[in-house]
Amino acid sequence: MKLRLHELCGYRAGDKGDVSNVALFASDDETYDVIVREVTAARVKEHFGSMVRGEVVRYEARNVRALNFVMDAALGGGGPSSLRSDNLGKTLGGALVRMEIDVPDHLADRRRPRPDVTWTNEILDRLPHR
Amino acid sequence: MTIRIAGGQGFYGDTPRSVAGLLDEGVDYLCLEALAELTLAILQKDRQRDETRGFTKDLPFYLGAALPAIADGRTKVITNAGGMNPTAAARAAIDTARRLGVTGIKVATVVGDDLMTRLPAFRDAGATLSHLDTGASFDTFPADPVFAAAYLGARPIVDALAQGADVVITGRCADAALFLAPLVHEHGWAWDDWDRLASGMLVGHLLECSGQVAGGNFTGDGWWDLPHPWDLPYPIAEVDADGTAVITKPRSSGGRVSFDTVRHQLLYEVHDPTRYLGPDVVSDFTTAQFADLGDDRVRVTGTRGTPATDTYKALLAYHAGWSGEARVAFSWPDAYEKARITAAILAKRVEMAGHAVDEWCFEYWGVDALGGPTVPDREGADPPEVALRAAWRCADRNTAAAIPRELVPLTLSAAPAGLTGMGRGMGGSTSELLGIWPTLVDKTLVDPGVAVTVEEVV
Numbered sequence: 001m002k003l004r005l006h007e008l009c010g011y012r013a014g015d016k017g018d019v020s021n022v023a024l025f026a027s028d029d030e031t032y033d034v035i036v037r038e039v040t041a042a043r044v045k046e047h048f049g050s051m052v053r054g055e056v057v058r059y060e061a062r063n064v065r066a067l068n069f070v071m072d073a074a075l076g077g078g079g080p081s082s083l084r085s086d087n088l089g090k091t092l093g094g095a096l097v098r099m100e101i102d103v104p105d106h107l108a109d110r111r112r113p114r115p116d117v118t119w120t121n122e123i124l125d126r127l128p129h130r
Numbered sequence: 131m132t133i134r135i136a137g138g139q140g141f142y143g144d145t146p147r148s149v150a151g152l153l154d155e156g157v158d159y160l161c162l163e164a165l166a167e168l169t170l171a172i173l174q175k176d177r178q179r180d181e182t183r184g185f186t187k188d189l190p191f192y193l194g195a196a197l198p199a200i201a202d203g204r205t206k207v208i209t210n211a212g213g214m215n216p217t218a219a220a221r222a223a224i225d226t227a228r229r230l231g232v233t234g235i236k237v238a239t240v241v242g243d244d245l246m247t248r249l250p251a252f253r254d255a256g257a258t259l260s261h262l263d264t265g266a267s268f269d270t271f272p273a274d275p276v277f278a279a280a281y282l283g284a285r286p287i288v289d290a291l292a293q294g295a296d297v298v299i300t301g302r303c304a305d306a307a308l309f310l311a312p313l314v315h316e317h318g319w320a321w322d323d324w325d326r327l328a329s330g331m332l333v334g335h336l337l338e339c340s341g342q343v344a345g346g347n348f349t350g351d352g353w354w355d356l357p358h359p360w361d362l363p364y365p366i367a368e369v370d371a372d373g374t375a376v377i378t379k380p381r382s383s384g385g386r387v388s389f390d391t392v393r394h395q396l397l398y399e400v401h402d403p404t405r406y407l408g409p410d411v412v413s414d415f416t417t418a419q420f421a422d423l424g425d426d427r428v429r430v431t432g433t434r435g436t437p438a439t440d441t442y443k444a445l446l447a448y449h450a451g452w453s454g455e456a457r458v459a460f461s462w463p464d465a466y467e468k469a470r471i472t473a474a475i476l477a478k479r480v481e482m483a484g485h486a487v488d489e490w491c492f493e494y495w496g497v498d499a500l501g502g503p504t505v506p507d508r509e510g511a512d513p514p515e516v517a518l519r520a521a522w523r524c525a526d527r528n529t530a531a532a533i534p535r536e537l538v539p540l541t542l543s544a545a546p547a548g549l550t551g552m553g554r555g556m557g558g559s560t561s562e563l564l565g566i567w568p569t570l571v572d573k574t575l576v577d578p579g580v581a582v583t584v585e586e587v588v
Contacts, residue, residue, distance in 0.1 A: 010348075010349040010350045010351075010390065010394060011349050012347060012349065012394050012395075012397070012398055014398045014399030014400075015167075015399065016167070016399055016401070016568070017167065017262075017263060017566050017568050018263065019263055019401070021397070021399060021400060021401060023394075023396075023397035023398070023400075025349075025350070025390070025393060025394065027351070047503075047504055048502070048503060048504060049502065049503030049504070050502065050503055051502040051503055051504070057401075059401070059402050059403055059404070060416075061396070061397060061403045061415065061416045062416065063415075063416050063417070063418060063419065063420070064389075064393035064396055064397075064420065065393075066393060066396070066397055068397045068400060068401075068403055070401045070402075072263060076491070077450075077565065078167075078565070078566050079166075079167055079168045079566075080167065080168050080171040080447065080450075080563065080564040080565070080566055081450040081451075081563040081564055081565045081566070083453055083455075083489060083490075083491035083521040083522070083523055084491060084493070084521075085493055085499060085500070085519060085521075086500055088168070091500040091501075093349070094500070094501070095500065095501045095502070095504040096504070098501065098504050098505070098506070099504070112351055113351070115353075115354040116354070116355075117354050117355070119355075
């Protein structure tokens with residue numbers, strides 16, 4: 001079956017110059033092995049298309065069940081000169097986990113829940129509005 | 131002996147209200163990390179306008195909150211808030227102490243990270259200064275450098291602590307070195323004890339972005355439901371002499387410290403995790419073992435290190451033109467088409483007006499402004515509303531400032547119906563763009579310029 005990465009993995013993006021790195025975190029060893037197999041550097045490069053003009057290199061950190069993608073020429077020139085709203089690539093983690101991958105059917109049980117938020121109402125509903 | 135160090139600031143824009151909660155827990159060192167690549171550019175612009183500036187303006191507020199504890203000998207502060215002008219920052223620190231009636235404490239200043247005046251000598255001595263990422267030769271450097279700063283290591287900070295400093299102010303140094311330094315000083319780690327140095331760097335790396343290790347920017351399970359997230363969590367590390375560390379946070383704060391929150395920070399802005407290059411050691415973050423002890427405590431052990439390289443990373447910047455931007459919005463139906471037509475009309479009118487634009491960036495918020503090509507089926511999108519953000523780069527500031535004049539008249543006289551601004555104003559202020567040029571410089575060239583001065587507040 002196919003799942004989107006966000007259903008299985010956490011993520012975080014960072015920047016150095018025009019280089020963006022996105023780390024992807026699996027919740028267990030089996031899921032980690034699946035993303036090691038499926039989420040290759042070449043697939044990530046293809047996924048980002050024209051947003052990432054340079055090479056994509058993948059590193060593995062099995063101690064924390066993570067993959068780290070280092071993407072060159074990925075930030076429109078780098079923070080202080082990029083015209084992009086997201087000049088630091090803070091949202092590129094979210095863009096990565098939109099990727100759809102093939103997973104064994106039984107991993108469907110490990111899909112992460114969607115946010116279920118109610119506490120915000122206690123704050124937002126008592127504000128003055130017009 | 132266990133040393134407690136805290137990450138009270140993660141960037142220029144963080145809140146000094148972190149300090150009280152951390153000091154209530156009792157921390158031996160309060161480390162304040164104020165600099166990102168972008169921050170250096172901001173501070174350089176400040177210094178160009180006024181030679182007495184160029185450090186982060188919130189330093190007096192942080193020190194104001196910490197000074198009573200510093201005066202009592204309960205904590206020491208280490209910060210890179212000096213930015214592009216550590217000497218002026220130290221002056222501000224001393225003034226703050228005097229204003230609050232605190233005397234007898236020692237303020238140390240580390241200088242020598244600023245390479246601007248030394249670049250020609252470095253070139254004469256054979257430094258290539260090639261671009262670290264692209265390999266481009268320094269001969270192709272696009273303009274005169276606007277700033278040049280080396281990422282110094284922990285050694286000058288350790289020197290300052292050895293001289294009895296209560297407050298240490300640096301300019302650019304490796305973020306994690308701010309945290310490594312007190313561990314080397316207190317535990318007496320040798321400069322070739324690579325595993326312990328690597329352990330310290332890993333702790334520093336985890337703490338340098340303040341709440342990001344404790345539930346900030348978190349995407350793990352239950353990220354939406356962390357305890358009272360408005361009480362921002364600033365982290366603490368309890369570090370033993372053997373390098374074993376426990377990452378935790380004040381009980382009074384919100385957020386969470388768990389294996390999942392900690393590993394989120396482990397790879398933040400890291401390239402090869404087996405070779406995390408710092409000025410004092412090369413750390414292998416994949417050797418670290420994490421144990422979630424519960425109760426917002428995560429133990430880290432086993433980090434291995436190898437000898438440091440012969441070079442410091444340095445960051446150079448150059449003027450890269452002027453940008454401007456504007457934002458307008460459209461509703462359904464045909465919101466995306468309306469936005470694209472507006473972008474095209476704007477670009478055409480700018481051409482007709484003879485304004486030279488070196489680069490355009492059109493973003494369609496509500497379609498793919500952030501996700502770009504990763505958004506499925508974006509070409510056929512029919513969103514309920516779309517905001518167009520147009521940004522442009524021009525060689526000349528006045529040209530960048532003139533472009534919104536070609537957009538505003540579209541409100542009445544171009545077909546896309548219902549063009550609305552987004553709140554007050556359409557944007558339109560200009561910004562100077564800076565290109566950045568990371569490079570490597572031999573330590574033997576940089577080190578002779580590094581100096582530590584210690585001044586007692588009287």
